[in-house]
Amino acid sequence: MNKLWYLSQINLMEELPLEDLKEIDRMAPMSKTPKGTIISSPEEPQPALYLLKKGKVRLYKLNREGKEFTLGILGDGNIFGEVETFSTGTRDTYVQAMEETLLCVLNKKDLEEFMKERPSLAIKLIGILTERLREAEEMLENLAYGSVQKRLLYLLSKLVHNFGNRKGVYWELDLRLSHQDLAAMIGATRETVSATLSELTRQGVIAKGRNKRDLRIHLEKMQSVMNRE
DNA sequence: TCATTAATGTGTT
DNA sequence: AACACATTAATGA
Numbered sequence: 001m002n003k004l005w006y007l008s009q010i011n012l013m014e015e016l017p018l019e020d021l022k023e024i025d026r027m028a029p030m031s032k033t034p035k036g037t038i039i040s041s042p043e044e045p046q047p048a049l050y051l052l053k054k055g056k057v058r059l060y061k062l063n064r065e066g067k068e069f070t071l072g073i074l075g076d077g078n079i080f081g082e083v084e085t086f087s088t089g090t091r092d093t094y095v096q097a098m099e100e101t102l103l104c105v106l107n108k109k110d111l112e113e114f115m116k117e118r119p120s121l122a123i124k125l126i127g128i129l130t131e132r133l134r135e136a137e138e139m140l141e142n143l144a145y146g147s148v149q150k151r152l153l154y155l156l157s158k159l160v161h162n163f164g165n166r167k168g169v170y171w172e173l174d175l176r177l178s179h180q181d182l183a184a185m186i187g188a189t190r191e192t193v194s195a196t197l198s199e200l201t202r203q204g205v206i207a208k209g210r211n212k213r214d215l216r217i218h219l220e221k222m223q224s225v226m227n228r229e
Numbered sequence: 230t231c232a233t234t235a236a237t238g239t240g241t242t
Numbered sequence: 243a244a245c246a247c248a249t250t251a252a253t254g255a
Contacts, residue, residue: 178236188243191244191245194237197237198237213252230255232254234254235250236252237248237251238250240245240248241246242243
């Protein structure tokens with residue numbers, strides 16, 4: 001796959017004509033980021049817009065006790081970053097590559113100039129940010145009122161939506177998440193998540209994948225469990 | 230493959 | 243929910 005193909009897969013860019021993609025490609029060369037790299041942090045904020053061509057990044061914050069709380073995971077075709085005029089998250093956010101990741105970096109100046117010439121891009125950006133905000137509010141509501149099981153099921157449904165591949169009756173997550181990782185996304189403890197997952201396995205809602213620690217989810221069963229709550 | 234480290238399951242408080 | 247501890251899985255030399 002070439003660089004332009006990747007660019008065309010970015011949410012924000014998908015309807016842009018080829019000439020525009022070429023221009024962005026000139027401004028923002030592709031770079032390869034190894035697994036585990038902190039791309040941006042409160043200590044060293046990067047005022048730029050990142051185009052995630054391939055790979056996955058995790059956005060998280062540290063709470064008062066220094067524990068991580070995961071705000072979200074972004075996959076192929078997503079954008080993230082922060083400049084004065086907009087932000088895809090809040091401040092004090094860490095962005096870490098969960099696997100080897102191909103990124104483009106658009107600096108603030110280039111981005112803003114390009115936006116001025118192409119108002120449709122700004123409108124698209126607003127749409128993406130609005131959608132993120134809506135999802136964040138939905139997640140907040142769940143975190144505030146749901147049981148751990150409910151929160152976990154909600155999270156899994158979101159993950160399947162973004163990272164799920166159909167495997168027969170199940171959907172397998174194209175993500176390697178430990179119980180600790182899941183716990184950090186729903187504000188629960190690792191032990192509770194383990195116990196809840198065991199219970200859901202007994203009920204046939206989830207199952208192990210080919211690798212024992214890959215998760216598979218039975219969407220229909222999950223829906224019926226969620227509805228009877 | 231085997232030793233070491235990481236993740237998970239579970240009982241107790 | 244936190245902790246301790248046993249078991250099991252993943253990693254990498």
